[in-house]
Amino acid sequence: MSDTRADSHALVDDGTDVVLDGRAGAPAQGRELRARGKKTLARLLDAGRVVFDKRGYHAARVDDVVRVARTSHGTFYLYFSNKEDLFRALVIDVADEMTALAERLPDITPDTEGRAALRSWLDEFAALYDENGSVIRAWTESGPEAFEFGTLGIEVLGGFGELLADKVGSKVPAGVDPTIASMAFVAMTERFHYFWMTANLEFDRDAVLDTLARIIHDGFFAGAQA
Amino acid sequence: MSDTRADSHALVDDGTDVVLDGRAGAPAQGRELRARGKKTLARLLDAGRVVFDKRGYHAARVDDVVRVARTSHGTFYLYFSNKEDLFRALVIDVADEMTALAERLPDITPDTEGRAALRSWLDEFAALYDENGSVIRAWTESGPEAFEFGTLGIEVLGGFGELLADKVGSKVPAGVDPTIASMAFVAMTERFHYFWMTANLEFDRDAVLDTLARIIHDGFFAGAQA
Amino acid sequence: MSDTRADSHALVDDGTDVVLDGRAGAPAQGRELRARGKKTLARLLDAGRVVFDKRGYHAARVDDVVRVARTSHGTFYLYFSNKEDLFRALVIDVADEMTALAERLPDITPDTEGRAALRSWLDEFAALYDENGSVIRAWTESGPEAFEFGTLGIEVLGGFGELLADKVGSKVPAGVDPTIASMAFVAMTERFHYFWMTANLEFDRDAVLDTLARIIHDGFFAGAQA
């Protein structure tokens, strides 16, 4: 909890940045890692996903992580300055993917094609949630105190919302505030998937996508008026 | 309001069981409380609301609660067996109110009157969230390990959703699964308010209600087709 | 643990001693007790037996006692200054009975009649243990720290042993120290019954008495040499 180091990472940046692993959210400390180090880092990140998934953010123990990663406490702190640091590495990665996804939201016309486009975008969202659900779930549970500046979740989802607001803006029916609508869109999409996965609801994937696409298209993109 | 809450605790004890299983100093569930005890219980419940609001579920300390309630650790454990127990007492009351609210959802016709009825129901929801937001927020942050069987949040919100599904069922457009739609409805409504309150977004209340009513009416109740 | 009162009992002796209950180990404080008080006292003593039996000395809680006695903490401390005080009241009673029993040990001749006399005395011991086993068991578990001056158990059983030593002395075979032999006698008799009762061994009572009488007669009273 009380991190006395100014730097949020365990090791000093020696200036020889080497991007290690675009996908895995490699920490920013930029040490040169040899093959062995890379493997350890990857094991820790994977272990983090497993543990945060099974336990949630707060119940996750550094001890669990190192046991799953088959390494030691000492090694953990060689790669991350604390539990939050590991978590952040995982979350940043997911956040990037979500932002990229938001940017990929196509123009949604009020006609059938628009609905199909929306459905296909939602399909991507579901896939993203499927793959990163463990981190996203832990993230929404991490609460306002877990990160320095407000809830990372709110920031990122807020940014997600703003991106959408631009795209949605021109399409919304009269009497609808695009910022509010975007926020509602994000809220519904994220939380619906949260319930779906966490409560193990046995929804048929096609039925979900059809229903969500239909609702969102009608509600947010004036689809029903076409 | 605090009367209703105290009710969830004041079960009658007929005094006939002499089992030794209960630990010494068992919590007040199942004790008749005199005036003084009721006041202390109410103080603890109120303190719980304050502390969970300020700190969130995980960061809340029993120590904080007793300090706010101006009482001792010993007294706390006279009324609740632990932090979770106190939290559950608070949550149960909120859950009851949410269920009652779900039952009050009126028939939503696809015309303007239906939208007005929906808006007025959303108004109630917002008021409920306003008043109990502290508990609800802590609740969605409590994570999977906080309660015995899965996340209480999911159970209760799921129940909320089922109740709505009954009401919504007949109104949904073709191609929409009412269970999925209800879940989406709940997801959007709950999480939107969560973002709204937690991120301190400066939305105008009327704009929010107008927008949500419009979106939900169009999306879930085929309002736009009228 | 920290008893600030000089007097080991809750109430001051007002000089109007009234022996209340020869059997139940009434506390020495000598208050005048009306019918209601007598009943409460008896209930507490009985509850003490029940609780010490079920839980043992250390695990017994004042809370358990008052629950079984269907009274309150306040009332408990009206009659006893603490848990130890209640326990002492119960133990003193048993100790008296044991002393009386020791005094009743008859002359044991080395012949068959001696063995019969011994068997009949052991029968009485078994009956006493049967009735007061709960207290005796708790007592032997109370450990050296439970009472002010050494283990009450050792003192009393030691006294028991000395009494026996007088009776046994003249009978023991050559090369046997009567004090040691008496102590061994006490040790065997008490602890055998402890095992018997506590481990719920399904020994036939007659077989036990026959065997013990035989062993003790042969070993301690030179019975086999006759």
Added chain:
Amino acid sequence: MSDTRADSHALVDDGTDVVLDGRAGAPAQGRELRARGKKTLARLLDAGRVVFDKRGYHAARVDDVVRVARTSHGTFYLYFSNKEDLFRALVIDVADEMTALAERLPDITPDTEGRAALRSWLDEFAALYDENGSVIRAWTESGPEAFEFGTLGIEVLGGFGELLADKVGSKVPAGVDPTIASMAFVAMTERFHYFWMTANLEFDRDAVLDTLARIIHDGFFAGAQA
């Protein structure tokens, strides 16, 4: 001797289980220990003996143990999950030694040689009690609640008794049940030593051994009839 004890802890961990069930900082059972860890474990076990001896089982505090072992609370819980766990480790060793001793009981003939053999066995018992008295004493005081299934003392002493029953069986005089006799043998031997040590009786060791050997030989092995 402390090597034997450490053995009961140093089970091999093959490292293949990645279950998350074990709490963080689980005790050392099932960890390979390096030299330093072994020393700490031995220090804790020794400290346990000292503290249980001085205070008895119930009055012993983990705090006392770590102070005597000159280590920290955290370290204690690295090796044992609680006071009972430490105690069990100590008791198991003693129980093993007692079982080994029971197995060493020689054939006891009714003649003088049999008595001498018995005396020499009792000598060993006294030595064992001398060395492990602190643990055995605490053990008989630990009471029924200290261990999962009944009193460990009864189980182990019962096993001790059964072992003896086999050896004693053929020797007992007619009319004597060998199981009962063995139990009585165990009861007398154990409890006599308990009194002897705990009450600091100034018995001469030879007198004790002579007397006990004589009594047991005469009583249990029909020695006087020879």
Added chain:
DNA sequence: TATGAATGAGATTTCATTCAT
């Protein structure tokens, strides 16, 4: 005589983090 409520000292336990090798 009785009692429900309150107390707080003290014991246990956890776990993120650091250290020494």
Added chain:
DNA sequence: AATGAATGAAATCTCATTCAT
């Protein structure tokens, strides 16, 4: 680059005893 061991601050919980009515 890795690791086993150690730490201790902080949190939880218990329960004998006292208080106020």
